[in-house]
Amino acid sequence: MQSFLKVIQLHKNESALIKSAAKGNREAQHMLYELHAPKMFSICRCYIKDVQHAEEAMLNGFFKVFTNLKSFREEGSFEGWIRRIMVRESISFLRQQKNIEFPVEEIDFKNTHNDAINIDIEVDQIQQLIDALPEGYKMVFVMYAIEGYKHHEIATMLNITEGTSKSQLFKTRKMLQERLKELNKNTGYGIK
Secondary structure, eight states: OHHHHHHHHHHHOHHHHHHHHHTTOHHHHHHHHHHHHHHHHHHHHHHOSSHHHHHHHHHHHHHHHHHSGGGOOSSSOHHHHHHHHHHHHHHHHHHHHSOOOOOOOOOOGGGOOOOOOOBOOOHHHHHHHHHTSOHHHHHHHIIIIISOOOHHHHHHHHTOOHHHHHHHHHHHHHHHHHHHHHHHHHHOOOBO
16 A cells, blocks of 8 residues: 555656656656656657557657656656657658658748638547648648647758748648548538
């Protein structure tokens, strides 16, 4: 019973848990993993279509987390620090798997219409739509729309220009709108 109370006490104080894990305490590392793995897996899964590969990227990311835990300075949230590692690990995995292209095409953003489409759709269907995107489009979309990165941050992380990031996001939105319209036709969902 005492060890259970000790675990609860450690769990409540994440800062102490992080310090203990940084010193190599396997139990503390395991607890941090259990605490953050579900969210981190979902981050990797947003980037990587194959579940097993997403899990592999997450595990590699956690290896980097525990290897570099002493460099965490508590200047931001621990979860945010881990998220950045997982995003970079996912991007690195995708780069190793295939050559990701970011086609550059001039787009006049001022003269385009942003037709909003709202349909009833399941989370799994949304993930399928995202998974079907070309890798470059998907990475920019997930980084911008889900992770909240700014275009200059995306450009830096992906080694592309800020304009390319904006262009990729624009094209992704158009592609998703078209696929949502098609889904609406095929499934009979009502547009709201």
